[in-house]
Amino acid sequence: MASSYGTDADKSSLRSNYLAARRTIPARTRIQSDSSILSALKAFPIFAEAPLVLTYVSRAAEVGTLDLIEAVLAEGRRVAVPRVNRDEHAISFHEISSLDELVPGTMRILEPAADVPALDDPAQLVGSVCLVPGLVFDGDGHRVGYGGGYYDRFLAFYPGDKIGLARTTMLSSNPLPTDGHDVPVDFIATEGGVWSCRGR
Template structure:
């Protein structure tokens, strides 16, 4: 199936989760991350800020900051189609930015090198068990991740977002693990 159709189909399914299912399943997924050796050993974590009906990362980010983890959040630069990272010290430093995604306010933007990352939490819409993903179509993450092949990459998704196989391009970068409410998929 073509990427656009698959993306639309899964977004539609994800959008039909009840608020309660979304809350409970997000909580289960995030707990798995907190209990992982990746999280426990990481000092610096890159995590996307969820929006809409994505697995909710807001509490994960807040708790991680409380636990003295250095949290880096992505800032999208549409003109160059690149991702930059900003060190987030408090969830209140965010405002609505490009694509209606929370992003650091100008005065709280603290650009940080990707080299510091110990763990990357990668968003997406559709995933297969080999770690390939379909995002929202901007290609931001594939370009960004191509320089960070040695860093552990975990995607978080609801079980309904896993399919047998996603269409692939040469530049697609797979993640290492996918955490769902039902299982942890080792994609290696």
């Protein structure tokens, strides 16, 4: 895996460094990487067979999910994406049938309209997979995100498989700093395939 900025780096420093590094990746390289990540996911049975996919809606230089959302919907599978509640520092997932249903929400991120009901019963999520964003991941599935703790709060009670999406430049060979509330992902999907973080 790519080298991180050291085991003594705190989350704030890592966040700044990886955000800066991500901005330097040419758009064409990002598009090629994201296409390879999507291909790896499609070949991964846990993802390919999940009837419901929870996924973030990508923006800027994040690993792209818009093509992925359209591909999953075209297969006749279900997709749910998050709405952000900044007051509670929480996210909830809401089912969509088209990208056209999304509207600009918190921080201008595309999300479902306010009247779309949430999948708020854990029983509704059994058998699903959740695609998790991050700036950098380590081999144990720990991640550094944007600092709000939104995903960790959701994942603490999520019953399905958690898959981080990462270009190889977003992988750390050093353990990342963690807090008690951090929830690691179960798998990481990269350009080269999907590998397990369990049992490490």
